[in-house]
Amino acid sequence: MRRRTAGSDDHVAGVPARYVAAPASTGEAAEVLGAAAADELAVVIRGGGTKLEWGLPPRRLDLIVDTHRLTGVVEHAAGDLITVVRAGTALAALDFGPQRLALESPLPGATVGGALAANTSGPRRLLHGTARDLVIGMTVVRPDGTVTRSGGKVVKNVAGYDLGKLFTGAYGTLGLITECAFRLHPVAPAGAVVLREADGPEVGPLLAAIRAEQVVPSAVELDRPGPGPATIAVLLEGTAEGVRERAARLEKVLGGTTGDLPPWWGAYPWAPGGTGVKLTAALSRVPELLAAAPEVPVRGSAGAGVLYAAPTGDVPRTVELLRAAAVRAGGHAVVLTAPPEVRDAVDMWGPVPGLDLMRRVKDRFDPGHRFAPGRFVGGI
Amino acid sequence: MTPLEEVTAALRATLGADRVVTDRQELRTYECDGLAHHRVVPGLVVLPRDARECALTVRACARAGVPFVARGSGTGLSGGALPHAEGVLVVTSKMRDIVELAPRDERAVVEPGVINLHVTKAAAAHGYYYAPDPSSQQICSIGGNVAENSGGAHCLKYGFTANHVLGAQIVTPDGDLVELGGRAPDTPGYDLLGAFVGSEGTLGIATRVTVRLTRLPESVRTLLAAFPTTDEAGAATSAIIAAGVVPAAIEMMDALAIEAAEAAVACGYPRGAGAVLIVELDGPAAEVAAQFAQVTAMCEENGAFELRIAGDEAERALFWKGRKSAFAAVGRISPDYIVQDGVIPRTALPEVLRRIGEVSRAHGVRVANVFHAGDGNLHPLVLFDAATDGETDRAETVSGAIIDLCIEYGGSITGEHGVGTDKAKYMPRMFTGDDLETMHLLRCAFDPAGLANPGKVFPTPRLCGEVPRRHAATDPPAAAEIF
Numbered sequence: 001m002r003r004r005t006a007g008s009d010d011h012v013a014g015v016p017a018r019y020v021a022a023p024a025s026t027g028e029a030a031e032v033l034g035a036a037a038a039d040e041l042a043v044v045i046r047g048g049g050t051k052l053e054w055g056l057p058p059r060r061l062d063l064i065v066d067t068h069r070l071t072g073v074v075e076h077a078a079g080d081l082i083t084v085v086r087a088g089t090a091l092a093a094l095d096f097g098p099q100r101l102a103l104e105s106p107l108p109g110a111t112v113g114g115a116l117a118a119n120t121s122g123p124r125r126l127l128h129g130t131a132r133d134l135v136i137g138m139t140v141v142r143p144d145g146t147v148t149r150s151g152g153k154v155v156k157n158v159a160g161y162d163l164g165k166l167f168t169g170a171y172g173t174l175g176l177i178t179e180c181a182f183r184l185h186p187v188a189p190a191g192a193v194v195l196r197e198a199d200g201p202e203v204g205p206l207l208a209a210i211r212a213e214q215v216v217p218s219a220v221e222l223d224r225p226g227p228g229p230a231t232i233a234v235l236l237e238g239t240a241e242g243v244r245e246r247a248a249r250l251e252k253v254l255g256g257t258t259g260d261l262p263p264w265w266g267a268y269p270w271a272p273g274g275t276g277v278k279l280t281a282a283l284s285r286v287p288e289l290l291a292a293a294p295e296v297p298v299r300g301s302a303g304a305g306v307l308y309a310a311p312t313g314d315v316p317r318t319v320e321l322l323r324a325a326a327v328r329a330g331g332h333a334v335v336l337t338a339p340p341e342v343r344d345a346v347d348m349w350g351p352v353p354g355l356d357l358m359r360r361v362k363d364r365f366d367p368g369h370r371f372a373p374g375r376f377v378g379g380i
Numbered sequence: 381m382t383p384l385e386e387v388t389a390a391l392r393a394t395l396g397a398d399r400v401v402t403d404r405q406e407l408r409t410y411e412c413d414g415l416a417h418h419r420v421v422p423g424l425v426v427l428p429r430d431a432r433e434c435a436l437t438v439r440a441c442a443r444a445g446v447p448f449v450a451r452g453s454g455t456g457l458s459g460g461a462l463p464h465a466e467g468v469l470v471v472t473s474k475m476r477d478i479v480e481l482a483p484r485d486e487r488a489v490v491e492p493g494v495i496n497l498h499v500t501k502a503a504a505a506h507g508y509y510y511a512p513d514p515s516s517q518q519i520c521s522i523g524g525n526v527a528e529n530s531g532g533a534h535c536l537k538y539g540f541t542a543n544h545v546l547g548a549q550i551v552t553p554d555g556d557l558v559e560l561g562g563r564a565p566d567t568p569g570y571d572l573l574g575a576f577v578g579s580e581g582t583l584g585i586a587t588r589v590t591v592r593l594t595r596l597p598e599s600v601r602t603l604l605a606a607f608p609t610t611d612e613a614g615a616a617t618s619a620i621i622a623a624g625v626v627p628a629a630i631e632m633m634d635a636l637a638i639e640a641a642e643a644a645v646a647c648g649y650p651r652g653a654g655a656v657l658i659v660e661l662d663g664p665a666a667e668v669a670a671q672f673a674q675v676t677a678m679c680e681e682n683g684a685f686e687l688r689i690a691g692d693e694a695e696r697a698l699f700w701k702g703r704k705s706a707f708a709a710v711g712r713i714s715p716d717y718i719v720q721d722g723v724i725p726r727t728a729l730p731e732v733l734r735r736i737g738e739v740s741r742a743h744g745v746r747v748a749n750v751f752h753a754g755d756g757n758l759h760p761l762v763l764f765d766a767a768t769d770g771e772t773d774r775a776e777t778v779s780g781a782i783i784d785l786c787i788e789y790g791g792s793i794t795g796e797h798g799v800g801t802d803k804a805k806y807m808p809r810m811f812t813g814d815d816l817e818t819m820h821l822l823r824c825a826f827d828p829a830g831l832a833n834p835g836k837v838f839p840t841p842r843l844c845g846e847v848p849r850r851h852a853a854t855d856p857p858a859a860a861e862i863f
Contacts, residue, residue: 077725077727079618079622079726080726080756081621098624119566119571121566129539129543130565130566132571133539133543140818142818146817146818147814148812148814148815148817149811150811150818150819152723152790152791152792152810153725153790153791154723154724154755154790154791154795155755156531156540156723156752156755156757156792156796157791157795158528158531158540158792158794158795158796158797158798159792159799159803159807159811160799160810160811160819160837161575161578161823161837162542162574162575162577162578163575163818163819163822165542165571165574166571166572166575166822168571169566169570169571170570170571185626186624186625186626187624188624189624208484211486211595212507214595214597214598214663214664215664216664216667238663238664238667239666239671241669241670242664242667242670244666245664245666246664246666246667278566280564280566281564282482282487282563282564283484283485283487284484284485285485304565305565306565326564329564330485330562330563330564331562331564332564332567332568349568349569350568352567352568353559353560353562354559354560354572355569356558357552357558357825357826358569358570358572360826360847361570361821363825364821364822364824364825364847365821376569377568377569377570378569
């Protein structure tokens with residue numbers, strides 16, 4: 001494996017590391033983490049580095065474990081619609097021909113492991129679910145260096161605890177994901193996008209109308225660049241005949257037009273270095289998220305109850321407004337990323353139910369609290 | 381007083397005598413679930429009316445150090461709800477309220493005792509249904525589905541319980557009520573809900589479940605195709621998947637399973653079939669029409685000698701009747717049988733079926749095959765007569781050999797029935813000691829005393845131990861010492 005003393009770029013949210021190690025296999029990763037455990041080093045995992053500024057800075061940091069050599073597709077069983085991929089592989093580098101991994105990253109350069117650890121999702125989450133629905137097996141090296149697998153390589157499997165779900169979205173606080181098995185979906189032969197511009201009060205009824213139609217969209221996305229109308233974009237995928245018929249029906253119901261994927265499709269609304277907030281709500285209450293701060297750029301998977309906001313100006317005040325609206329609407333507001341001055345002024349994670357159980361999980365998996373300490377909810 | 385007597389007295393006082401069953405005869409009615417050859421009379425049965433009563437029950441157990449087992453409708457096939465002789469069986473059958481139906485949010489909130497099919501029935505008026513449909517859906521409970529991560533014929537396209545549960549209120553093994561997940565997606569923090577679903581009652585009891593409602597499909601079309609052997613039926617299945625079609629369901633039955641179904645429910649499947657496939661497509665009408673033509677052609681190309689297309693709901697129900705009654709139907713052709721549940725990569729189907737045939741012949745034990753062909757979930761039915769000397773043992777051997785085949789081909793020891801009591805012994809064949817120890821870490825986080833459904837899932841009893849004391853950061857070592 002490769003290891004070196006950290007350089008000036010080797011920091012996490014401003015906290016410098018002392019060493020960097022780049023294992024090229026699960027076995028090497030186990031050696032690195034075993035050694036790090038013996039020396040009680042604080043560890044942060046780095047994939048493509050696209051989300052290192054997310055969450056809170058680590059309370060301490062000695063070692064960055066970089067996954068850029070832990071790459072490649074181990075297996076693609078097309079007839080079984082599954083793949084096994086190493087965690088450092090860039091999502092954008094995956095090519096399964098007539099099949100796809102329906103895990104789309106809003107951030108170019110993101111790795112499989114990073115997308116899982118931060119639980120990011122793209123537009124197709126509406127039809128195919130998020131990482132937790134796509135992962136069918138996972139290999140993880142625990143903070144003490146133990147290699148452990150859960151799940152398997154078949155989609156249908158209820159043997160043992162589904163630990164893949166536990167590690168997904170855990171921000172690297174429970175161990176290092178080295179390899180994942182995913183279910184794949186066939187790429188549909190045809191697709192169409194139906195677009196509709198909508199003023200604030202129209203959004204709710206339009207989203208409800210899309211749900212009421214039996215057209216089974218792959219994605220229902222929304223973009224509101226600032227004060228003024230929003231655009232709703234509905235992606236339909238299937239056979240050529242089927243898509244034509246569904247698109248025509250939806251055009252009529254929405255009073256929309258068929259067009260191309262808009263340039264904002266699947267991207268976060270904030271600029272690098274800006275503040276990014278993830279908002280969730282019960283499906284019928286998504287419009288309340290839009291109304292809470294009408295001047296703030298908002299974009300995301302409106303059909304799935306998830307929006308991303310890019311507040312500027314008095315960010316702490318806006319976050320407060322957005323959070324209050326999200327909580328009223330049955331959801332949450334999480335500040336995913338923010339410049340240091342904002343990070344210090346806001347509650348990044350907001351209220352989290354079940355925190356006591358989460359701490360107990362952390363204590364069991366990482367009793368020394370060495371993995372990404374302090375980056376996650378409740379100071380975990 | 382024994383610890384169990386303490387709990388009994390405490391619950392009589394707090395919940396009232398009508399919530400507590402102590403009569404030996406009545407207790408016996410709870411001695412097994414769907415895995416009827418494992419029987420244990422529970423020490424005490426408690427029937428809580430709501431989450432609070434459920435939490436009080438568990439808290440009383442926690443205080444006295446008494447194990448508890450949750451039970452819904454008792455239809456599980458792996459002995460997950462097998463009672464504990466010195467423990468409390470918490471039966472959720474009095475918690476049957478659909479608390480809220482919110483079609484606008486595509487959600488329903490239900491109590492754990494609510495019957496699976498009742499959710500669909502309640503939602504249907506609004507144009508929705510609850511997608512996971514285990515064969516027992518007319519009687520199985522949502523709480524049991526959550527515990528077992530139940531699947532069903534349609535999970536090929538729609539996924540399992542885990543993909544349809546958005547939130548749950550649970551009673552932790554300490555007796556605390558905790559909310560996991562919620563009505564909106566992506567709750568921040570660890571996905572404890574994802575880990576809880578399918579944990580077979582070893583992490584606590586769900587007292588309220590938020591499920592996803594799915595929009596009813598515009599069109600459903602069902603095809604019954606008869607093939608000379610399972611090889612051709614398997615090839616047709618592969619062709620359908622390779623063409624990028626994801627049917628709602630692809631089910632297969634072999635000759636012996638068909639014979640049993642005919643004897644039991646006279647489903648009238650084509651005569652002389654060595655295998656039948658039921659293929660169901662659903663979705664927008666235009667999509668279904670286009671794909672149905674493809675599927676029909678692929679069945680014909682792969683040797684189907686008869687195709688029937690359901691003309692109406694009654695005919696569709698008849699196609700499914702043979703399949704859904706297959707387990708019980710086997711009782712018509714054999715006095716005893718084991719329902720096995722294993723998974724293989726779908727592409728290995730023809731090979732594994734041949735190997736199962738070899739094992740069956742070698743031991744002189746008949747095996748009827750019923751399975752979810754689309755996702756490689758096998759349900760071999762191992763037939764035997766317990767009254768004949770040695771047959772039970774031979775059947776167990778064949779059943780175990782089938783599980784070994786599933787592991788050999790990279791599959792799983794259970795696709796939807798769960799590990800429970802029945803398969804705990806197979807867990808070390810699929811997972812390493814480290815894998816199991818890691819799963820046990822989660823168990824210890826929830827239940828350090830090991831009171832929640834002990835003896836299930838894990839092959840050997842394990843103790844949790846204290847959480848190691850956190851180390852203070854010491855002086856960092858020099859780089860050279862690290863690796």
